[in-house]
Amino acid sequence: MQNNDELKLALLIASLAMLMMAFFVIAFVMYYQKKRFEEEKRINDIEKNYNRLLLDTALNSEETERRRIAQDLHDDIGTMLSLTKLSLNQLSKLVANSGDEKEESIMKKSQSLVEETILHVRRITRDLVPTTLERFGLMEAIEEFIHKLEEDNNLVIAFQSNTEEFPRQGQKLELTLYRIMQELVNNAIKHASCTKIDIVLEIDEEMIGLRVTDNGVGFDPEKIKESNLAGLGLLGIESRLAIVNGTVQYEQPAKGGSSAIARIPVNPASGNKPEPLHPFRRERVNI
């Protein structure tokens, strides 16, 4: 009988131990699963931040490189061309004195070529760096941009905004919006074969919206994304927007054409003076 009691006790203890283990296992699975998920999320966040930083740096250095090229063109080649023009002017006086018709016509031709080159260089530098954007802001820059386009193409480009005075935004934000507008309008001209482009810029307390609508052939962004057709343009728009927490949405209006809306949270310029573009401006990421 005593043996029996001992056996009972042993069994009771063993069963209780088993049960405790079972509880422990369940608790552990729950805890571990939760922890792993949190960790995974944290790693994801870090990765996202890091990618954003990389993109930001790449875009910044692209802008800096453009600026450098523009500066070089302006300072070196621009100066040399001005000097060449001066020398040619002097030379033309000498040639005019000699009275040779043929020499004179060659002279004229060289002069006009140099002048044209100067104009080209100026245009290229202006294209490379949107100086108007920095100095006068988004509205003026967009107006200038479409003005230039309308001269070269027979297109109607309409620009509307919901404010007279568009408040200045952070430099990166303005540049982002400008480049996106540029790409969208260029796409419409290149691919849509449209006759009319509408640009709408809207701002409220929280968001800036940029809408570019054309009346061309239209396209299905999903299909483009799937079929590797997406060039650098549409992808570039997305990566630029990712840096400033923006979103882009493509629509196909019922009356044809296509419409793209980019939305970015407002970020008013900090100082009066626009901060200089700099490639490796250090920014803290929280890792």
Add this chain to the structure above:
Amino acid sequence: MLESYFSYIIRQPVISAPVFLNLLPILLIWRKRAYNEKLLLILFVYLILKLCVDLVMFDLASHRQNNVIYYNVSIPVRYVLTSWMYYYEFDNKSHRRWLLFSWPLFVGFSMWDIIHTNSSIGDVHDQNVVLYSATIESLLMLFWIMLYFYDTIRALKIPNLLTYPFFWICSGLLLFYSSFLFIAPVMHYAARWDQWMDIGTLDYIPYVFESVSLILFSIGIAQYRDNSYAK
């Protein structure tokens, strides 16, 4: 007749409780139409079979008759049905294959066990509880449960375990089989019709945890939402 039931319930409330608790998950599955999900359908079938066996055993027990034969036969059935649920939850092909492989082996073994422990099958009155099957069943099930938990932690596919029905079902099974593992071998000696060994409160532990597991099943089924139960 009802009197004998009532007196049995009053005499053995712990043993009677799971019989009626069976109804809770069954009704829940029925009300939520959860049987559309294969896994919960198996649970449904299992619970209904279990309810039938339990009721028959309850009836026999309340009339002081030997009900052990039902218990013996229900072991392989219980094993096949409960482990079947794991068949759907395992993503790993080889795990599934091993699971399938274990069925004929275990069923064969438990048949042998029944015959081995009962020299004369026909003698219903003198049936004995099987000697090894219940223990082996517990071991196997604990193994599948652990394997499933291990897979779950590793794969990280379920965002919130607390709203995942099968996690609750699994926890219920784990508790039940853990409580049963060491008691099962003694049952053979304890539940003899004559010359039975009194193991006292120990005998009740599996019944208590059977009730607990049934409650956990019910909690799990309550988490079930149509369509959201994505595997």
